[in-house]
Amino acid sequence: MRPHPRLAAAALLPLLTGCTGPQSALDPQGPNAASLAWLIWTFTAVCGLVWLLVLLTVGIALWRRRASSGAADEPLRPESATERRKQGVVIGAVVATVLIIATLTLMSFVATRSLTASSGEPLTVRLRGYQWWWEVTYTADSPDRFVTAANEIRVPVGRPVRLELSSGDVIHSFWVPSLAGKQDMIPGRDNVLTFTAERPGSYRAQCAEFCGMQHARMALVVIAMAAPEFESWLDAQRQPAAEPADEEQEAGRQVATGKACAACHTIRGTRAAGTVGPDLTHVGSRQTIAAGTLPTTRGALGAWIADPQTVKPGNKMPMVPLSADELRAVSAYMAGLK
């Protein structure tokens, strides 16, 4: 087969799209991610330059050796002038190596240390990892004003966010490449990650530590919004669940609170007060369900409730037997929980 350089280049082009978008460490949207991205580029440039220089030196050495072959057949009796030149090159390379590595180490130290520094009063959010979803708790000055949600973090633009990371079962890792570096979530040990979003937008995050069957479908969205907008959103989240708007939704509430749903899920303002599954009080207002698996539409909610083990095999939500009418009603109710 003849080589097709143009074809190969064209085939590699789509890889470049990985450099931007809602989940890319090379497309920083906050100071923490920016300092990390700068580190990546500097390291790549310096190491690339060194690599080129080494290759160049090796090439020159090979070339000159070949040109002078036959002349210097006495390796045990080197010419002193050539020997000194070689010594100079080696010493120069050693000094350059020490300097470059020391500089890069220092840069890395300074950059990673700056990650924990923050200016201004941070918003403290608790993020707890479970197989395979995220529990998000917005703290406040008193515990009765805490708000628990799932699979979506909303943050105000420009204000530092202090994420307190923990895990309820196995080791997970929180990674939102556009805003910050990775941080592990370890059972029995709380970690802290601070980041600031500089521009409004949605940034995808992903569990970055293999945590079981559905590790790949353990995503969440970080949504940065203007500060006043965020405050009014948070106030809305503090409210109990919306009342059913029509008879179908009312029937759905009966199903959700009377059937097995209520044993695991909380819907504030109703009898449903289970604590082992995600809080569903405002599930209809979130962008995705099942940790980024499906968009929050009534149809997706229905499919998910009807057969969770086909949508996301191995997840901890069981298939609860429901009649067609019950399923329709409960999906209408869930979609209405804005």
Next chain:
Amino acid sequence: MRAVAIAGLAALLAAGCQREERDLRLDPPVTAALDQVAPMANAVGGAPPDVLGALGEPYEGNAYNLSEGKRLYSWFNCKGCHADGGGASGPALLDGWWRYGSDPVSLFVTLRDGRQNGMPAYGDKLTTEQIWQLVGYLRTVGVSSASFAAPSRNDEMQSRPAENRAPASAELGTPPSR
């Protein structure tokens, strides 16, 4: 002769390829059939559903189902009354001599419909499959026979013997009279 021995050993190696099956999704008719237990008139003992045998007793010897049962034991706060098997406000489970029977059918009915003296009914909180998973796990707590399958380890300190240990009943002798 040597070739036969090598082939035999190779065949033995292939046995290592068998991985335990995890049945993550039961078809709804199977779930419905699993609910068809036939307890005796006093709701202790009785006939298990036929489908249990047809499935190959998946809740007795399958480590995944045992682990799920162990998870449900803490998720649904069995610990709240029975502690880690030692008993608290509810009776102990470690001895294997249980008031309402320790066979799978009795346990299933106990969990689904509840019992007198405080055991609540979980029939509307757990699915049929989950009840069977709990039954399988509970039978490893009050062990009646040694098993090759064990649920996952505890994250906290182990406060009692391993779930797949040999039965304690041999040392216990006859059941205490009540």
